[in-house]
Amino acid sequence: MSGALFLGVDGGGSRCRARLETAEGAVLGEGLSGPATLRLGLDAALRSIMDATRQALATANLGEDAFARTYAGIGLAGTGQPGARQALESWRHPFARAWFEGDGYLALLGAFGGHEGGVVIVGTGTIGVTHLRGRTVRIGGYGFPVSDEGGGADLGLNALRGALRALDGRSERSAFYAEVLQQFGADPSALAGWMTTATATEYATLAPIVVRHAQQGDSDAVALMLKAGAHVAELARALFMLGVSRVALSGGLAEHVKPFMPADVRDRLANPKADALAGGILLAKTRLAAETAKITEVQS
């Protein structure tokens, strides 16, 4: 084996990222693809994982033969769904070994390098994660729309509700709401049709419009971001209340929502040491080391 490679994969509701490193921690390549959440189905998630991974290999100038010496730590949204774990374990992946965890767990590993702490992911969905007394504890993250408040899909839904309310005179019209409706040709029946099949990932495509208008000071967009900030703060508070000493934010929307969080919680937030990709690589290294130790134990 000409040097083990370590792959970290961070799969979320809107995108999937991959990073390939040497055992010494030198970054060889990265990749980015579409959504990798089990909520959009196993096949779509695996396709995104492999897309991002192949990109990472390509930027590293490595061929498919490198798979055999690659150890992968893969984080995915939606692993809490019934049957999700079993389905993942039965995947005939091309790696030397692969380990799967929820995306929150990998963000946590990355943020505190495996040490004590908690993390709130703010992406398409939201979830609070910590590790207490040998057990992973999740707050929220049961899926959109019954949970995941403050994430991109929730922001998108609230933007649509506001836009429709403005459309027919229930509230004030604004350039912000006009731009939201324009995504559907300003046609509410087109929006209603879209809604019948829209996934959280699709609702989340509207979040950047909210973020931009809030940054430009639109009062409705600011109100939606403050609501998201309050929800994210609630997740962080629940972690603090469990006795977690430090909490960091992670995920694609984290830095956008942060300025809209209540100051008392925002000021208590820790800076994450590294991202969920680093968490994935750490997972792969730790699990490989544990297995190697076991094998040595059995042989000696």
Next chain:
Amino acid sequence: MSGALFLGVDGGGSRCRARLETAEGAVLGEGLSGPATLRLGLDAALRSIMDATRQALATANLGEDAFARTYAGIGLAGTGQPGARQALESWRHPFARAWFEGDGYLALLGAFGGHEGGVVIVGTGTIGVTHLRGRTVRIGGYGFPVSDEGGGADLGLNALRGALRALDGRSERSAFYAEVLQQFGADPSALAGWMTTATATEYATLAPIVVRHAQQGDSDAVALMLKAGAHVAELARALFMLGVSRVALSGGLAEHVKPFMPADVRDRLANPKADALAGGILLAKTRLAAETAKITEVQS
């Protein structure tokens, strides 16, 4: 023809009602069946319409031969969906004649007997409807979850969000939230699985739990009802702002939400003259009379 019969049908997201009358207005029978909204598909809606109609005929001791002298005014939720009207018009129904309108339009006809006014339906969804300068104007009602705030499905969703937040320590637990979760065996992953296919009709099955706990004074349930009341009031206010002089509530949740509406709007509400079934019968009579007049005109 041994006397024309008139049938009013009120199809909503949670139930479908039918009423059969003579030309003179004597009620012969009524029927009640499951959801009749185009959002659950045309076939399911037509099945519910026929179920409720057959019950009405049965209580009237009439056989299927009575269809041929029955004129039906049928109201359905979801008629605003693309292609909905065409699909309905092509239905090979058994009636002498059948006319289709949105459920809101029939509630409006029933509430004010065809005279000026506006109505807010509070059922599985919500919608404000009025008739202005020869045109039907709708406020809201674009479908759950992007619209229909304050209806049964929205109440159910908010109850679930609250219950999950209480479950993992983001907010206070209560007997109310415990009962909501108990619908899923207190198992959040069962709830998450249910959610992946749940329709507005299914979310609305939780609304009676909210209503009951609010009546018993649970503060979380009261807060949810007040939020619903504010949304219903917003729909009424939008109708008043269009110049509608009187607005009535209609729908299965109307009387439950009313006590939780802001007093200024609640005190302005008119009492509906009759229900949407009466509106359906009025629709059938009016349309039949207009067609008969046209035929007479052509013949003379």
